[in-house]
Amino acid sequence: MTATLSPQLNDTTAIGRVAALVVDHAVKRFNVADKRRPVMAIDDVSMRLERGEIYGILGSNGSGKSTLIRLICGLLTLDAGRVEIFGHDLVREELTVKRLINRVSVDAAFFKKLSPLENLSFAARLYGLEAGPARSATLEILARLGISARRADRPIEQMSRGMQQKVAIARALLTSPSLLLLDEPTTGLDPRSKLDVQAFIEELRVEHGATIVLTTHDLAEADRLCDRISILNDGRKVVESTPIGLKLLVAERYDQPATLEAAFMTYTGRSLDDDHEETEETDEPN
Amino acid sequence: MTVLSHEMKTSFAFIERNFYLTRRYWGWELAFLVYSVAGALSISLIGAQAGDPRLLLSLMIGAIFWNYLSVVFSWIAETIAVERWEGTLEYTMMAPIRRSTQLLGSTAYAIVYGLVHTAVILVVLILFFPQLDLARANPLTAVAFVLLGSFSFVGIGMIAAILPLLYVERGAQMTFVLQSCLLLVSGVYYSISILPPWMQVLSHISPATYVLDGVRAGLIEGVPITELGGDIWPLLVMGATLIPLGVWAFGRAERYAKRTGKLKRVG
Ligand SMILES: Nc1ncnc2c1ncn2[C@@H]1O[C@H](COP(=O)(O)OP(=O)(O)OP(=O)(O)O)[C@@H](O)[C@H]1O
Ligand SMILES: [Mg+2]
Numbered sequence: 001m002t003a004t005l006s007p008q009l010n011d012t013t014a015i016g017r018v019a020a021l022v023v024d025h026a027v028k029r030f031n032v033a034d035k036r037r038p039v040m041a042i043d044d045v046s047m048r049l050e051r052g053e054i055y056g057i058l059g060s061n062g063s064g065k066s067t068l069i070r071l072i073c074g075l076l077t078l079d080a081g082r083v084e085i086f087g088h089d090l091v092r093e094e095l096t097v098k099r100l101i102n103r104v105s106v107d108a109a110f111f112k113k114l115s116p117l118e119n120l121s122f123a124a125r126l127y128g129l130e131a132g133p134a135r136s137a138t139l140e141i142l143a144r145l146g147i148s149a150r151r152a153d154r155p156i157e158q159m160s161r162g163m164q165q166k167v168a169i170a171r172a173l174l175t176s177p178s179l180l181l182l183d184e185p186t187t188g189l190d191p192r193s194k195l196d197v198q199a200f201i202e203e204l205r206v207e208h209g210a211t212i213v214l215t216t217h218d219l220a221e222a223d224r225l226c227d228r229i230s231i232l233n234d235g236r237k238v239v240e241s242t243p244i245g246l247k248l249l250v251a252e253r254y255d256q257p258a259t260l261e262a263a264f265m266t267y268t269g270r271s272l273d274d275d276h277e278e279t280e281e282t283d284e285p286n
Numbered sequence: 287m288t289v290l291s292h293e294m295k296t297s298f299a300f301i302e303r304n305f306y307l308t309r310r311y312w313g314w315e316l317a318f319l320v321y322s323v324a325g326a327l328s329i330s331l332i333g334a335q336a337g338d339p340r341l342l343l344s345l346m347i348g349a350i351f352w353n354y355l356s357v358v359f360s361w362i363a364e365t366i367a368v369e370r371w372e373g374t375l376e377y378t379m380m381a382p383i384r385r386s387t388q389l390l391g392s393t394a395y396a397i398v399y400g401l402v403h404t405a406v407i408l409v410v411l412i413l414f415f416p417q418l419d420l421a422r423a424n425p426l427t428a429v430a431f432v433l434l435g436s437f438s439f440v441g442i443g444m445i446a447a448i449l450p451l452l453y454v455e456r457g458a459q460m461t462f463v464l465q466s467c468l469l470l471v472s473g474v475y476y477s478i479s480i481l482p483p484w485m486q487v488l489s490h491i492s493p494a495t496y497v498l499d500g501v502r503a504g505l506i507e508g509v510p511i512t513e514l515g516g517d518i519w520p521l522l523v524m525g526a527t528l529i530p531l532g533v534w535a536f537g538r539a540e541r542y543a544k545r546t547g548k549l550k551r552v553g
Contacts, residue, residue, distance in 0.1 A: 030547050031546065066553050070550070074379075074544075075376055075379060075544060075549055076549075077545050095382045095383075095384075098380060098381060099382040103380060105552070106552070107552040109372055109374045109376065109377060109552075110372060110374060111303070111306075111307065113310045113311065114303075122306075123377065123381070125296060125299030125302065126299050126378065126382075127381060127382060128296060128382070171377070184553070
């Protein structure tokens with residue numbers, strides 16, 4: 001039983017061997033209404049992340065990025081497929097896996113009447129951290145993200161959206177996750193805060209060897225941070241490569257400018273064959 | 287042992303957080319206390335008007351106990367509802383904790399809060415009705431029954447917490463339905479003997495019936511707890527079944543929510 005509470009032990013023995021994250025033929029459908037075909041939010045997606053990698057997921061609104069992240073952290077159950085984190089099966093070794101991951105979502109979900117310190121103290125206790133050290137770690141991380149100790153004592157509702165988002169990032173970092181899932185972490189931040197957070201993400205990888213999954217609509221951010229990028233379209237992974245690889249691919253194969261934007265447009269665009277089918281379907285007269 | 291102490295420590299997370307919430311909203315807590323006192327007082331005054339000290343005490347016990355139950359249930363349901371509403375439930379459910387730890391932590395706070403709340407009302411009512419004769423009362427019996435019954439209420443509370451888990455907008459309100467059914471069949475303000483037989487069947491499976499029986503016997507007749515075995519064993523049995531049942535049912539609901547994507551609020 002104690003082994004499940006200190007999973008780090010298992011990891012170090014297998015260092016370099018196990019992938020940080022394996023997603024194997026994941027499928028997730030949502031029933032949206034009776035008599036309607038379910039929405040294929042994630043359609044046979046597979047990926048493998050090595051330790052210390054920053055992996056970007058791009059895709060248009062509704063392409064399944066957040067759903068994939070939720071599947072990886074166990075907030076949704078898979079309809080088919082398998083997820084493994086540092087060699088631990090998500091379903092069978094739930095508590096071990098949960099200790100290793102954390103997530104930041106696009107909205108900063110907090111008890112808004114409570115202060116950052118109170119909210120983060122709750123998070124720290126859930127992850128079994130001692131109150132004293134957790135408090136100083138919280139203040140340190142918040143300061144690093146530009147939130148003063150004075151601010152940390154007042155209700156979160158008094159903070160701007162960007163500041164709340166930084167507190168959300170601090171919450172995730174507090175538990176020192178080995179796998180960090182970032183779902184549009186910089187959406188809504190000002191340019192300087194964005195750079196702060198991006199620098200922090202890089203630092204996490206370099207200094208703590210964290211593996212990071214990042215979804216974003218900011219292509220420059222993806223270009224700057226990600227070692228590899230995959231693009232989702234209607235729940236399917238349509239392409240996966242390094243940022244440079246993607247740019248070259250669209251330039252060579254589709255005769256497009258060698259930019260991530262061109263890659264995004266090409267792979268999520270209406271011009272792909274699959275989308276034609278869908279258009280025909282919805283245009284059908286009844 | 288390490289596992290157990292780890293669980294205890296983790297469930298303290300919920301106690302501490304709920305305490306912070308109470309502290310932040312203390313003005314409202316005070317207002318709520320006024321509401322509860324006024325409610326219990328109004329009911330008790332019916333007994334005072336009848337000029338029957340026994341009825342007065344009996345109604346007072348019913349009102350105070352009913353308040354305790356409402357407070358405990360509303361805390362359990364509301365903390366889940368607020369977490370759902372704010373979206374923090376996703377983070378709580380991502381944390382490496384057992385669901386039982388979460389539920390026990392939340393319900394433990396609800397019980398402690400309910401006891402403090404109830405004690406305040408009790409003091410106010412005793413001061414308000416100087417004619418009350420508590421010379422024969424056996425407070426030990428009353429306290430023991432409330433604590434014993436709390437195990438069952440924790441179990442029922444966990445089951446009630448499923449509603450706000452799945453139905454964020456109205457779920458917490460729907461726990462009132464459950465409460466009022468308990469109110470109807472448990473003999474809070476009248477003897478269950480006046481109920482139609484089919485309702486009396488329900489009375490016998492409501493833990494509140496036995497708690498009220500025990501508390502009244504203790505405070506009105508001064509019966510020591512040792513003579514109330516008939517009320518104790520049903521509470522023991524119900525507590526021992528309802529808590530595991532509550533954890534199990536909540537787990538089922540959680541799996542359902544995760545399959546259908548019901549935990550999500552934003553993004
Ligand atoms: N809880 C849910 N219930 C029903 N359908 C859902 C649920 N969550 C997601 N979906 C559907 O699944 C699909 C993918 O949604 P998802 O939120 O993963 O997209 P996304 O790529 O994160 O989009 P965005 O860029 O807007 O954040 C959408 O069609 C959405 O309507
Ligand atoms: Mg999303």
